[in-house]
Amino acid sequence: MNSQGAYYLQLALRALQRNPVLTALMVLALAVGIGTCMTTLTVLHVLSGDPLPGRSADLYYPQIDPRDALSYRPGEEPMGQVTWIDGMNLLDAHRADRQALMTGGSVAVQSPRSGVDPFFEDARATTAEFFPMFGVPFRYGHGWDAADDAARARVAVISDALNRRVFGGGDSVGKVLRLDGAAFRVAGVLGDWHPDPHFYDLDLGSYAEPEGVYLPLSTSQDLKMDHEGSVDCWGNGGGGTRPAHNAPCVWLQFWVQLDSPAKVAAYKQFLVNYSAQQKSLGRFQRPPNVRLRSLMQWLSYNQVVPDDVRMQAWLALGFLLVCLVNTVGLLLAKFLRRSSEIGVRRALGASRRAIFTQLLIESGLVGLAGGVLGLLLTLLGLWAVRQQPSNYARLAHLDPAMLLATFGLALAGSLLAGALPAWRACLIPPALQLKAQ
Structure with missing residues (x-):
């Protein structure tokens, strides 16, 4: 001055x-x-705020409309989740750089430590690319791979907080953790990962805490673990906490990673073609009606x-x-x-x-x-x-x-x-x- x-x-x-x-x-x-x-x-x-800075621009949430023709209105917003059949079809198509099919739930956890009573923990049943696609950090170990998904392997990734509660902290990779009475091998322990909002499954709460347990979706279905979250059915859909795989109900979330605008345009066209194909097969009754919103667009649309x-x-x-x-x-x-x-x-x-x-x-x-x-x-x-x-x-x-x-x-x-x-x-x-x- x-x-x-x-x-x-x-x-x-x-x-x-x-x-x-x-x-x-x-x-x-x-x-x-x-x-x-x-x-x-x-x-x-x-x-x-952006829950995944540096990554959110490449993450997209596909939407298709598998409902029957009852009450159809042109331009209507498609469903916010996918059925089991469509989720698996989109997953098996491998049209994205990375992709993950998932749902939320809870599991009963039994600790091997004496004096720790069994308790329920929020869980996420998902597929292998969940962790690399969302950039989830690990303190110990790593996630599972596609072979574990296919084999319905009993492996799990747990949060650091659950690791301290169940195993007392430290490297617990390879240890056995009982979930809903079944023995699971710990494949990894997460680092500090608290994405806010809880973007990948807003039905469980826009600002819900991250889950404590992550396990293969195929394994959760094999063990008939209950599903938590919204279930939207039509026609003769039964609903319930664990909808049948062939039921006309949406209850799963599907995310993809697309690394360029050209891939985004190609994937959206793939969704249109997929919807048209399913309509020709008689599964879909409505004309192709798709959306492909980025992560931030998805949050804005849902007014989190x-x-x-x-x-x-x-x-x-x-x-x-x-x-x-x-x-x-x-x-x-x-x-x-x-x-x-x-x-x-x-x-x-x-x-x-x-x-x-x-x-x-x-x-x-x-x-x-x-x-x-x-x-x-x-x-x-x-x-x-x-x-x-x-x-x-x-x-x-x-x-x-x-x-x-x-x-x-x-x-x-x-x-x-x-x-x-x-x-x-x-x-x-x-x-x-x-x-x-």
Whole structure:
């Protein structure tokens, strides 16, 4: 900072200290607005984030429409899941770079450690490419392969939390874990993997915790493990917790990885051709109706960010605007009370630009102080959010980007609020103030 800037800063500090009550009111008004606004914006930021940065652009969720012709309407949205037959057909076609068919459930876990009672754990029955496609990190071991899928191998991947609970931590690869009474060999232990939202199966909750157990889909069907999640049937579909493989019911999720726009276009055409083929075979009754949304498009379509969070964000922005208007009024009153001082400085040769700069620096100091206090209020607000029973409450934490945004918003808001009062004060004719002295 040059000598002139230091001089303006010194004048601004003295001016703020001259009326501490008014200064405190301005800082408090700005801090409350910043704290309220940043609390809601932070929650909105974490809920609308990319669950797989760097990978999401290549991940797609195919949709086809296998329903009967009853109540058919052209252009209607296709089903959100796939049947067993269609899921296996799409999987066996191998038209994507990677692909995974899956469903959610729960299993009874028996620990080999004494003193640990059996308990239920969320599980994901899926196919081998789930882990490389989603970039799932491993602390120990690895996932299974396509041969294990085909052989209905009794292998499992477990989370680090389950590994600590069942085996006491450490490398448990190769150890035996009993799931629903059957013996499984641990193939791998996951590292830190918490994708939010729970994008790959939104039916279990948009912000559900990742599963503790992962096992081959073929094995889960072989052992007749129960399915958890939505089941949508039509015609004579039976539904239930474990739909029959030939039942007209959708209950599985299917994801693909496509590494180029050309592959995306080719895969969408493949879905159209597949639907037409199934219609010619008599399985499908409706004309081909497909969608191929990217991961982020799928989240947007399903509106995973709760409406109340968006509404709260808009209300908080409105409240911040009210606080800024109040700050404008306080700054205007403060600057106009110093008309005589400003008039004398103008008569002694100070330019309007110099006066405006000094008053704007004064406003900026109010903003910095309001930003510090607003940050504390934001942290308090996020702590209050984490105490709520909502399934997304645990995500309410301030990341570095939102930390910088807090100070940036406070500084920008204070400078914006101070610009009009500072300019108004600069327009006071110095002659009038000199006559009043």
